[in-house]
Amino acid sequence: MVRYNLIQIPVLRTLLTNRWPQLIIRALALAGFLLAILAGFVGTPVGNRNFAIIMVWIAWWALLIMVAVPLFGRGWCSICPIPIPGEWLQNGTILGPLKKKSGFGLKMRWPNKFRNIWLQNVAFTVLALFSIVILTQPRITGIVLLALILIAVGTSFIFERRTFCRYLCPVGGFIGLYSQVSPIEVRVRDTSVCAGHKVKTCYTGNEDGYGCPWGIFPGGMVKNTNCGTCMECLRTCPYDNIAVNLRPPGTDLLQLRGRKLDEAFKAFIMLGSAVVYSVVLIGPWGALKTAAFAVGSFAWWGYALSFLAFVYLLLPGIFYLAVRFISQNVPGKRKPLRMFTEYAYALVPLGLAAWIAFSLSFIFTNVSYLWSVLSDPFSWGWNLFGAANSSWTPYFSKYVPAVQVLVLIVGLFWSITVIQRISGERTLSEYKPWRTWPVVAYSAFVTVGLLWLLVG
């Protein structure tokens, strides 16, 4: 498949290999993150006037889901502020590696049985169940952000590398899943060079950089899922064998290796969450919003159990039945659970489209709050940029629904092409498009449901 190595562009090579640009961006992100925590605790309790709520759940979320993930995959992870303090502590330095071994921590290996994203699935689900409170209460947002950074520091102290990012971060799990659609990838140029390189400095590190913080050997990497795009391998490879490729989007979805049930379930958790949020947050049903907000009440338990049943049982259950129907009509014995895992990857584009379409519903409506919170982050009467008193103004309200429809249609088309490719990849000679109709119908039905919820 066609690839273009962006490292051939001298400016990009300099920007990606030099540590300073990354450090400056990360330091700014960390400052913003700490300011958000502070605003959460000492700022106004009015959510739409608080820096923490608007900066994190409107500005950051918009950039993440609409720009960073679709275009750069795990690009956000390379500048994410959450692991920074723990990483500095672990390395014993802020910039490059020191000649003398330094740093703090036990550097233990993460247990083998947790080397998957099930814990991330659970972490995301827990946050999702409380998300209506987290999204609207500055103090709760502050507590969650602080907890994330403390857990990351604790994890870095006990375990090696960026264990928190790879196995625990509730956001990292879905960024990894959706990074498969990205048109950017970090890969080796020639695997035989890696095979012949005995030291594997990309994994162990050298004076030019750290060993892969994500614990990956780039020579064996075939998908974006676990690559944090930190560019350490670009710095440590003595053979200049690392490429940052521009590639056809979604290439990883057709990769036969590395399809796992934990990631497959992530696809359902994300798709299901987008549907539930579209019902609860964008829908006109006030009772549902109140139930989701009243944590611990009888109504909230009803909401929480319905959420879990929909995301973990109903959506994957129906999909499993659809796949099972296909498995009975394909030549050769194929285990339905294996096929379930494989076909679930086809829902990745639709899931991402669902999240973008859902996010469009509230981002352009509420982004105008950003101007006032930037001018007065704590609502203490400051007016740093002269916009503290700017009024709420929804943007593009005439056009957003049409864009949402377009995004969902593109997601559906993309998903169905992936369904067809997955269907044909093992039995191409006997491929029949009609055999996939249950999964195609499933995807179309979910899309129509989302259309109704978001623009109907």
Add this chain to the structure above:
Amino acid sequence: MRHKQTRKQIIEIFPRQSWFWSLIGVVSLGIVFVPIPSTFSQPVEKTLRVEASTFEFTPAVLSVNPGDLVTIELNSTDVVHGLYLDGYDIQITAQPGQTAYLKFVADARGTFRFRCSVSCGALHPFMIGKLKVGPDLLLWRGVGMAVLAALAAVWSFHSWSAIT
């Protein structure tokens, strides 16, 4: 080797299939732009009373016909609430216990969200209702496009696999 051959064949086959993508393009343009005939009664004056309370509008879904002269009577039962109508970009604010009036001609068709425009509490950004003006053409055109996209995606791969 087989993979390489397949790719070569795709490159060869797709120009020959330009008729297919042209057809998809024409049909999608039809779905998006062809006017759908619909009959409505003569425009009338319509008054809709809406109660606003934390964090919902009652009724939350309003329906009028295109061209109606609509008056929304917004009555707030607890704190100050507002009503901003997406697409029309108009709004009013109602003090507790008082009624505010929003008068407009429903000249844009479709389904439009209306939302509270005054910070009224934690769930304020999600206090949302819907105004339906005639049939929801955007939704139906979207459903049509979804069906077309599904068929096109299946057919495009079918054509590709048929030659491999």
